[in-house]
Amino acid sequence: MAELEAEAAALLDALDAGTATVDEVLGRLYGKAASPDAQISRAGPEVTITTAPEHAMGPSACEDVKSTVAHVGPRDHFPALEKRYDLVVIGAGVAGLLSVITAKALGKRALLIEKHYMGGDCLNVGCVPSKCLVASAKALHNARASAALGVVGGENLKIDFPRVMARMREIRAGIAPHDGVARYARDFCAEVIIGEAAFADGESVTITARDGSNRTQTVAFDRCLIATGASAAVPPAPGLVQTPHLTNGNFFNLVALPPSLGLIGAGPIGLEMAQSLARFGCKVVVFEMADRLLPREDADAAAVVGQSLEADSVVIHTACRILNVAGPETMAYEAPFSKYEVRVLLQDGSEQVVKVSTLLNATGRAPNVNNLNLEAAGVAYDARSGVHTDDCYATANPKIYACGDVASAYKFTHVADWQARCAVRNAFLDARCRRSRLLVPWCTYVDPEVACVGASALDLEKAGTEYDTYVRPLKEVDRCKCDGVKQGFVKIRTWKGGDEILGATVVAPHAGDLISELTVCMQNGVGLADLAGVMHPYPTTAEAVRQCAAQYWFSPAFKTPAAALAIRRRGEAVAARPASTF
Numbered sequence: 001m002a003e004l005e006a007e008a009a010a011l012l013d014a015l016d017a018g019t020a021t022v023d024e025v026l027g028r029l030y031g032k033a034a035s036p037d038a039q040i041s042r043a044g045p046e047v048t049i050t051t052a053p054e055h056a057m058g059p060s061a062c063e064d065v066k067s068t069v070a071h072v073g074p075r076d077h078f079p080a081l082e083k084r085y086d087l088v089v090i091g092a093g094v095a096g097l098l099s100v101i102t103a104k105a106l107g108k109r110a111l112l113i114e115k116h117y118m119g120g121d122c123l124n125v126g127c128v129p130s131k132c133l134v135a136s137a138k139a140l141h142n143a144r145a146s147a148a149l150g151v152v153g154g155e156n157l158k159i160d161f162p163r164v165m166a167r168m169r170e171i172r173a174g175i176a177p178h179d180g181v182a183r184y185a186r187d188f189c190a191e192v193i194i195g196e197a198a199f200a201d202g203e204s205v206t207i208t209a210r211d212g213s214n215r216t217q218t219v220a221f222d223r224c225l226i227a228t229g230a231s232a233a234v235p236p237a238p239g240l241v242q243t244p245h246l247t248n249g250n251f252f253n254l255v256a257l258p259p260s261l262g263l264i265g266a267g268p269i270g271l272e273m274a275q276s277l278a279r280f281g282c283k284v285v286v287f288e289m290a291d292r293l294l295p296r297e298d299a300d301a302a303a304v305v306g307q308s309l310e311a312d313s314v315v316i317h318t319a320c321r322i323l324n325v326a327g328p329e330t331m332a333y334e335a336p337f338s339k340y341e342v343r344v345l346l347q348d349g350s351e352q353v354v355k356v357s358t359l360l361n362a363t364g365r366a367p368n369v370n371n372l373n374l375e376a377a378g379v380a381y382d383a384r385s386g387v388h389t390d391d392c393y394a395t396a397n398p399k400i401y402a403c404g405d406v407a408s409a410y411k412f413t414h415v416a417d418w419q420a421r422c423a424v425r426n427a428f429l430d431a432r433c434r435r436s437r438l439l440v441p442w443c444t445y446v447d448p449e450v451a452c453v454g455a456s457a458l459d460l461e462k463a464g465t466e467y468d469t470y471v472r473p474l475k476e477v478d479r480c481k482c483d484g485v486k487q488g489f490v491k492i493r494t495w496k497g498g499d500e501i502l503g504a505t506v507v508a509p510h511a512g513d514l515i516s517e518l519t520v521c522m523q524n525g526v527g528l529a530d531l532a533g534v535m536h537p538y539p540t541t542a543e544a545v546r547q548c549a550a551q552y553w554f555s556p557a558f559k560t561p562a563a564a565l566a567i568r569r570r571g572e573a574v575a576a577r578p579a580s581t582f
């Protein structure tokens with residue numbers, strides 16, 4: 001025991017002296033490379049952003065929906081609370097869930113508050129349901145395209161859309177207990193409560209029940225984490241806000257496949273869903289304000305996605321403006337679908353009225369900062385960038401932290417996860433885990449997938465960084481030839497003349513998996529020269545990563561004239577000697 005105390009005291013001394021860090025003790029969440037610290041420009045106090053209304057999960061008669069809601073959003077779960085908690089977390093999306101798990105590991109008592117569904121967007125109306133649809137669409141597409149591989153008869157396959165959606169609901173229901181009230185109340189929190197939270201002042205939060213009773217309770221906190229996420233923003237296109245339409249919040253309530261769909265916004269969320277529906281047989285028209293798809297990705301990556309969508313018969317209008325939206329008074333989730341008329345100004349200056357049977361708005365995400373009474377808590381925020389924090393996730397009130405979609409330019413589940421762990425370590429251990437040190441990979445799950453880590457070409461050009469680019473087209477990789485993959489590439493960006501990786505983009509059937517190898521390299525300072533020397537199994541798509549890196553071995557930066565001459569001379573010298581064994 002005395003030995004343990006002495007060892008702990010020595011470690012504590014090292015932490016206090018700064019020769020060891022909390023991260024080294026608990027596990028490092030970042031390493032030698034970081035992504036550009038993306039910031040969303042702040043909006044003035046006069047700016048408000050309209051967001052889509054909160055939707056109940058549907059269809060309400062579905063047993064899997066009932067079961068999911070019973071686990072993640074029982075409206076009447078409003079237990080009597082204690083007066084004070086070490087940590088009060090507002091929002092039980094990924095950021096909220098990871099924050100209470102981390103707090104529990106630190107021995108802290110947390111209260112977790114959720115107003116709608118635990119698991120947040122990711123489980124209920126985001127990553128999980130969208131990837132289920134993507135999987136069905138991909139299975140159909142691959143089967144239809146299999147004639148080229150000698151598998152005939154797939155061309156006439158049809159989709160059973162109600163079954164696709166039922167499968168999605170079943171998978172979501174299977175995950176729900178994992179993110180649900182019972183598990184979190186039992187394993188990680190002092191208490192979980194379903195209700196809407198707002199600050200009473202800078203040290204306490206009031207929670208209002210959502211069962212219609214309007215009961216309230218107020219609790220004090222030592223530390224608070226705002227993890228309220230983001231909602232679908234409704235752009236000020238004339239007629240749109242007044243016309244009931246789909247967003248990610250109600251898209252997964254669809255019961256039947258609409259004959260046609262207009263998609264406003266060609267970002268990752270919209271395109272994943274649009275491509276899936278197009279493959280199921282829905283006629284999809286995309287309206288994008290920017291001059292190309294996926295404006296955050298490299299242009300060559302977006303171009304491959306564009307070709308793939310066109311092959312799926314998706315009609316894409318870029319650089320266009322919505323002039324007016326007219327549609328029904330109620331939303332249809334099954335036949336008979338309604339009629340929407342979208343009047344657009346196209347790139348060539350002409351106007352067109354596009355008629356579709358449903359409309360999906362996926363133009364962006366607005367941070368959930370309203371109705372939290374942030375002013376009373378002394379927390380600064382704005383409608384566009386969300387809650388203002390410093391690099392260690394602290395708000396203007398040092399007892400209150402914020403992370404995840406409500407306070408991050410990178411709006412991804414894994415980012416919310418990492419930020420929550422960091423924020424809680426900072427709140428209770430003064431760990432100084434900095435947002436700007438995170439290395440962020442991400443993936444858009446269209447087909448082919450587009451994954452990126454670190455700095456994009458655009459980031460480097462904006463920063464005026466001189467860099468080299470190494471590209472390996474997949475059509476030159478043996479495994480891809482066998483699989484019939486003709487599009488896509490691995491692209492790595494390094495400092496000019498060096499092999500340190502600054503960023504990478506992969507466009508491939510499983511780009512989201514392939515990017516992790518490059519992320520490990522970047523985070524641990526493994527450059528192209530070393531990556532090129534790592535044996536990969538043959539034949540795999542991942543060989544493309546090594547082959548891309550191996551180009552560095554033949555670049556003038558590595559293979560200098562002096563090195564080439566030295567190797568030649570060495571060969572000559574060895575040849576001149578009698579052969580020897582080692």
Ligand SMILES: Cc1cc2nc3c(=O)[nH]c(=O)nc-3n(C[C@H](O)[C@H](O)[C@H](O)COP(=O)(O)OP(=O)(O)OC[C@H]3O[C@@H](n4cnc5c(N)ncnc54)[C@H](O)[C@@H]3O)c2cc1C
Pocket residue numbers: 090091092093094095096113114115116117118119120121122125126127128130195196197198227228229230248269368371372403404405406411412413414415416445
């Ligand atoms: C269609 C779609 C697909 C996506 N796919 C992916 C993907 O494949 N990979 C990926 O990494 N990311 C994906 N994302 C993004 C990902 O879902 C988000 O980045 C992630 O959910 C953010 O987690 P969060 O905890 O910050 O917020 P959220 O998940 O939004 O959770 C916030 C929670 O706070 C609650 N809340 C808000 N206000 C209050 C209040 N006043 N009181 C109590 N509770 C409150 C909300 O009800 C919500 O449950 C997708 C998003 C969408 C919309």
